[in-house]
Amino acid sequence: MPAPLEAHDAPVFIGAVTLRVHDLPALTAWYRDAIGLRVLHQDAGSADLGVGGRVLVRLEAGAGQPTSTAGLFHLAILLPSRHDLANWLRHAAQMRLPLDGASDHLVSEALYLTDPEGNGIEIYRDRKRAEWPLRPDGGIAMATERLDLDALIGEADAGPYAGMPAGTGMGHVHLRVGDTAAAEAFYRDLIGFELMVRYPGASFLATGGYHHHIAGNIWGSRGAGPRRPGEAGLDRFELIAPDAADFAGVRERILAAGGDEAGGVPAIADPWGNRLVLVR
Template identity: 40%
Template sequence: MAAFYKEIIGLKVITDEDDKIELGVDGKVLLELVEVKRGKAPKQAKTGLYHTAFLLPSRQELGSFLHHLLASNYPIDGAGDHIYSEALYFRDPDGNGIEVYADRPRNEWERDELGNLPMATNEVDGDGILMAGAELEWNGAPRDTTIGHIHLQVSNLEETRQFYQTILGFKVTTEIPSALFFAAGDYHHHIGTNVWAGRDLLELEELETGLAYFTIQSEELGRLENQLMEKEIAFQKGSQNVLTLEDPNGITIKIVSNTKS
């Protein structure tokens, strides 16, 4: 797994322990791999990760990455032009979904009269992306690479909406009957959720591999803590004021101050 994220995604190892490896760019951790002793992949769809989305800083960088991906002969699941972004999709060796994408300039994003974004997956201009990156040599993930968003497989959309919108304060930016997309500020989405694998999915079991947790950075940790207490949402407060809790789908979230980026 670590070799994949180094060689294909282009991350660098930041810490390497017996059962945990942290990888990222420019000293910033983007991904943590934790070995599950006697771990096993789930035999059926469970709540958790749909994909982790690595955001590259430009279309040129996406083109350079696509040249690298094709040269590696690593299998690609698909690609999509979502109007506000262009994306490539594939899976890591454990079967976890991955998106690598680049945003279009924000003044090109199409919004409705309420400011929401349409749900669209159009054919990608692969030749155009390759041409954009033709002169840019791939030397690993660029230093400005981030986790642009995380996309989750959930069991109940309405409970998910109530949690992320009402409790955590995210805005719904795109909504269709089978999926909800949430964002902070005016981004297209920081969290995607869907029931495409079915509704009322079971949670991951202890020894099943998949998403252990994801992290949200917040400027309002104190307000969120008060909100959780008022709504009687169970959470733990750890060292450095990290709040750990579960969403309605049993997915673990760690909320940290974004001053620690």
């Protein structure tokens, strides 16, 4: 059985990410064939894709047009190992998927691409926590360095790609926000995440000492206001709190910050209209 993901060794972590899409059948096929997720459920209005019964990406039909620069920068699918990342890179090369980038972040190694409707995706693997470098003040050190794709793909297996492996999960979500201080005020001060790292124009937050479960940047969205209801792209993402006490604590924070509990599910929107849903 695969070891638990570093991202999930935390009181609260990221679950399924829901996207509003224009062409549900086409995008469902793309996430199945290009990304390597399995279709777990599909009907006329939505599709759930994931690994081992765990939903990672939920697609919902009926998207409107984007009207804001805020929203999703990328969703980040976390693979269990470097070997799994190598296998996915070989698959991407065989499918001639265009990559937007490839980076060594010191704590992780990541590949970037964009789906046919413009949603950013990161496919990555974490190094073990004991290998994460630290800054002089004791915080986690992160950087963006070149990832050697030739060396990585040299570790891949031969043969057809079998899809993303057991143990794959959602690692983090990275958002376009209008102001990083406002993002910190919401996700840290109201919801209870810890500030882990600041980059120029970006803030990275997490629980349990992870490098980041949520990030927000202003690289192309400085000053952006709330998104309009029904826009294409990110609709919501899950916060998973497996422990009852952790769940109760985050639920209390969500409701105190003005969230709701329709249908018994605590939820709240951030200042840009991205909705968080708390689940066990």
